[in-house]
Amino acid sequence: MSSAAAAAAVIPFDALIEHWQGHRRLTRRMIERYPDEQLWTFAIGGMRPFGQLALEMLSMAEPTARGIATGEWETTFERTAMPKAEVLRRWDESTQRITEYWASITPERLSEHMVAFGQFPGRAYDLLLYVIDNEIHHRGQGYVYLRALGVEPPPFWER
Amino acid sequence: MSSAAAAAAVIPFDALIEHWQGHRRLTRRMIERYPDEQLWTFAIGGMRPFGQLALEMLSMAEPTARGIATGEWETTFERTAMPKAEVLRRWDESTQRITEYWASITPERLSEHMVAFGQFPGRAYDLLLYVIDNEIHHRGQGYVYLRALGVEPPPFWER
Numbered sequence: 177m178s179s180a181a182a183a184a185a186v187i188p189f190d191a192l193i194e195h196w197q198g199h200r201r202l203t204r205r206m207i208e209r210y211p212d213e214q215l216w217t218f219a220i221g222g223m224r225p226f227g228q229l230a231l232e233m234l235s236m237a238e239p240t241a242r243g244i245a246t247g248e249w250e251t252t253f254e255r256t257a258m259p260k261a262e263v264l265r266r267w268d269e270s271t272q273r274i275t276e277y278w279a280s281i282t283p284e285r286l287s288e289h290m291v292a293f294g295q296f297p298g299r300a301y302d303l304l305l306y307v308i309d310n311e312i313h314h315r316g317q318g319y320v321y322l323r324a325l326g327v328e329p330p331p332f333w334e335r
Numbered sequence: 336m337s338s339a340a341a342a343a344a345v346i347p348f349d350a351l352i353e354h355w356q357g358h359r360r361l362t363r364r365m366i367e368r369y370p371d372e373q374l375w376t377f378a379i380g381g382m383r384p385f386g387q388l389a390l391e392m393l394s395m396a397e398p399t400a401r402g403i404a405t406g407e408w409e410t411t412f413e414r415t416a417m418p419k420a421e422v423l424r425r426w427d428e429s430t431q432r433i434t435e436y437w438a439s440i441t442p443e444r445l446s447e448h449m450v451a452f453g454q455f456p457g458r459a460y461d462l463l464l465y466v467i468d469n470e471i472h473h474r475g476q477g478y479v480y481l482r483a484l485g486v487e488p489p490p491f492w493e494r
Contacts, residue, residue, distance in 0.1 A: 181348060181441060181442055182347070182348055182349040183347050183348070183349065184344070184347065184348050184442035185343070185344030185345050185346055185347050185348070185442075186344050186346060186347070186348050186351055186442050186445045186446065186460055187344055187345060187346040187351065187460050187464075188341070188342050188343065188344050188345070189340060189341055189342070189343050189344070189345050190341040190342065191458075191460070191461070192345060192346070195461075195464060199468075220379065220479050220482065220483050221479060221481075221482025221483040221484075221485075222482060223478075223479065223482055282340060283340055283343035283344075283345050286345045287345065299350075301345055301346050301350070302350070302354075305346075305354060306492075309358075309471055310491070312468055312471040312472050312475065313471050313472075313474070313475040313478075313491055314475065315472070315475070316471065316472040316473065316474070316475025316476045316478075317475045317476070317478060317479050319382075319472075319475075319476060320379050320380060320382065320476050320479040320480075321479075322380075323379065323380025323381060323382055324379050324380040325380075326380075332469070332472055333465075
């Protein structure tokens with residue numbers, strides 16, 4: 177393989193955001209299905225309850241889109257319990273803002289090297305892939321919690 | 336955003352395979368750390384034991400690389416219990432074969448529309464992203480099993 181081929185980009189800009197938003201739709205369905213009374217209390221093996229994982233996702237998603245778009249990297253480590261309806265409200269709000277930030281990101285910008293939140297260096301697309309991977313990882317954890325609670329999770333392949 | 340910008344590809348060909356192989360290295364560490372005696376017996380909430388999930392990953396990874404490279408889509412649904420050492424041996428063998436198949440895949444090929452395993456239509460990069468996502472999802476499930484067994488999983492960010 178030539179180095180030109182190795183460097184050729186393969187995933188289209190609009191496919192990447194659609195891939196991300198598809199995962200966010202699935203996670204939203206997952207939060208919706210989670211029993212409100214267990215969101216901040218139930219956990220397995222000393223891990224965090226799903227409410228905290230959902231807030232971690234929120235603290236990474238929109239802040240990363242904003243960071244890539246504007247160069248301003250700010251987030252929150254607040255993980256205080258709140259009603260599920262409020263988590264969903266924040267989820268929808270951040271989905272909307274991600275769409276707005278995305279509109280000001282160029283394909284060139286996504287290849288730039290930057291430092292996320294003052295401590296994670298990488299190309300913007302790698303930082304974004306990490307955010308998506310982290311969401312899938314913790315959502316997978318949430319699937320086990322849901323099953324342990326006797327609730328059927330949404331199908332993984334539906335986006 | 337112009338339609339040209341929306342269609343511009345953003346993730347380089349070599350970054351995509353490195354992203355995938357990084358996840359595969361993490362999953363390998365996870366299998367290594369899993370107690371041999373629980374690999375086919377322990378599960379939570381009626382889900383599958385981790386050994387079966389690992390075999391599912393094996394049945395998707397190399398077969399998808401081969402399918403994209405050659406157009407031949409074949410896999411196995413065999414999920415018979417085997418020693419952890421044999422799972423790891425198959426893992427390493429498939430890592431090697433993925434590298435070989437990848438060498439014959441072009442960036443153009445990754446954008447082609449195809450039907451995986453006779454039933455899953457999509458662009459090759461989307462089919463590949465699904466395989467990676469599925470591995471992250473089930474590995475996240477495995478993290479909960481490991482923690483429930485009192486074993487510390489490998490760090491998620493280490494690839």
